[in-house]
Amino acid sequence: MKYIDPHIHMISRTTDDYQRMAQAGCVAVTEPAFWAGFDRSSAKGFFDYFRHLTEQEPRRAADYGIQHFCWICINAKESEDVGLSREVIQLIPEFLDKPNVLGVGEIGLNKNSRNELAIFEEQVAVAAEYGQLILVHTPHLEDKLKGTRLIMDAVERNGKIDPGRVLIDHVEEHTIKLVLDRGFWAGMTLYPETKCTPQRAADIIETYGSERIWINSAGDWGPSDPLAVPKCQIEMKRRGHADATISKISFDNPMTFLGQCAKFRIDG
Amino acid sequence: MSSTCPMSCKQTIDAYFMEHRAKLLDIAAFLDRIDRSAAEASEPEDFRMAAFREALGVLSESEPHRAKRVLEVFSDPSNNPIESAAGMKGAYGACAG
Numbered sequence: 165m166k167y168i169d170p171h172i173h174m175i176s177r178t179t180d181d182y183q184r185m186a187q188a189g190c191v192a193v194t195e196p197a198f199w200a201g202f203d204r205s206s207a208k209g210f211f212d213y214f215r216h217l218t219e220q221e222p223r224r225a226a227d228y229g230i231q232h233f234c235w236i237c238i239n240a241k242e243s244e245d246v247g248l249s250r251e252v253i254q255l256i257p258e259f260l261d262k263p264n265v266l267g268v269g270e271i272g273l274n275k276n277s278r279n280e281l282a283i284f285e286e287q288v289a290v291a292a293e294y295g296q297l298i299l300v301h302t303p304h305l306e307d308k309l310k311g312t313r314l315i316m317d318a319v320e321r322n323g324k325i326d327p328g329r330v331l332i333d334h335v336e337e338h339t340i341k342l343v344l345d346r347g348f349w350a351g352m353t354l355y356p357e358t359k360c361t362p363q364r365a366a367d368i369i370e371t372y373g374s375e376r377i378w379i380n381s382a383g384d385w386g387p388s389d390p391l392a393v394p395k396c397q398i399e400m401k402r403r404g405h406a407d408a409t410i411s412k413i414s415f416d417n418p419m420t421f422l423g424q425c426a427k428f429r430i431d432g
Numbered sequence: 433m434s435s436t437c438p439m440s441c442k443q444t445i446d447a448y449f450m451e452h453r454a455k456l457l458d459i460a461a462f463l464d465r466i467d468r469s470a471a472e473a474s475e476p477e478d479f480r481m482a483a484f485r486e487a488l489g490v491l492s493e494s495e496p497h498r499a500k501r502v503l504e505v506f507s508d509p510s511n512n513p514i515e516s517a518a519g520m521k522g523a524y525g526a527c528a529g
């Protein structure tokens with residue numbers, strides 16, 4: 165069954181992964197800008213990273229018949245440094261014009277600090293000014309519930325953002341309803357240890373429905389699984405869910421949300 | 433809770449019992465392992481394990497949404513941003529309070 169992985173950091177993955185994803189039915193990926201596992205020393209490091217996401221990675225994906233799109237921002241884990249963050253924010257507008265850039269992301273919070281929140285709000289303002297979609301990273305573990313609330317409050321405070329153009333990612337059982345009830349889209353990340361398993365994702369869909377929800381692998385340089393989306397498809401099939409429901413959360417819903425950006429289209 | 437899982441109760445148990453039986457034994461063995469490991473006599477219980485034991489209580493309740501309530505037990509209940517995240521990157525899995 166064909167699918168889109170709307171959140172995966174292919175820069176950290178091998179070409180073998182592209183091949184296995186293509187074999188499993190992946191037709192497109194979207195790659196948010198994130199933390200590389202260590203802090204960059206200057207805005208120049210981000211400039212090169214953004215070139216990698218907009219020039220190099222789409223070519224690598226195309227070799228396996230996978231379309232590559234991306235999101236540009238300063239991530240939450242490096243936004244405690246407000247000075248560096250503001251230099252990186254200055255770089256964002258020129259990259260928003262690139263043909264594979266879908267919006268601003270993954271912006272968000274990590275430890276729910278004042279500086280993280282200030283830089284998040286400044287990037288929400290950039291998205292509002294340039295009419296961009298937003299992809300949001302919510303904090304991990306004990307910080308997720310509080311961070312998700314702070315994030316939604318901040319987006320609403322901006323006043324110019326339609327929540328239907330914001331996807332709040334890494335939701336779990338305690339945050340999904342809060343996100344959907346306020347009109348945002350919700351992403352479930354299938355991560356072996358710290359987020360959600362394919363089984364729990366299927367449970368969440370059975371409990372909260374399949375509207376405004378997508379699933380992703382968030383595959384990166386840590387323990388993660390680039391085939392998590394097809395594994396969740398198999399889990400839902402095993403339980404007897406209709407193909408239409410499985411396709412909705414793994415292909416149709418990403419098409420609907422991402423299709424709000426005119427640059428997103430699937431060939432063929 | 434309404435029946436939104438297409439499998440019957442029997443099918444669900446047939447499909448998942450062995451896997452979750454094994455996970456339950458992992459938890460039991462983990463708690464035994466902690467008992468066998470040396471602790472300072474005066475050491476208060478680690479905040480993570482206090483939350484863990486509270487979460488175990490949620491599992492034996494009969495109300496639905498147990499996964500949500502377990503996650504809430506492990507969550508920071510405060511509302512205001514912290515002053516600084518300097519030097520802090522990771523998370524602990526439970527709230528130190």
Ligand SMILES: [Zn+2]
Binds near residue numbers: 171270382
């Ligand atoms: Zn990510």
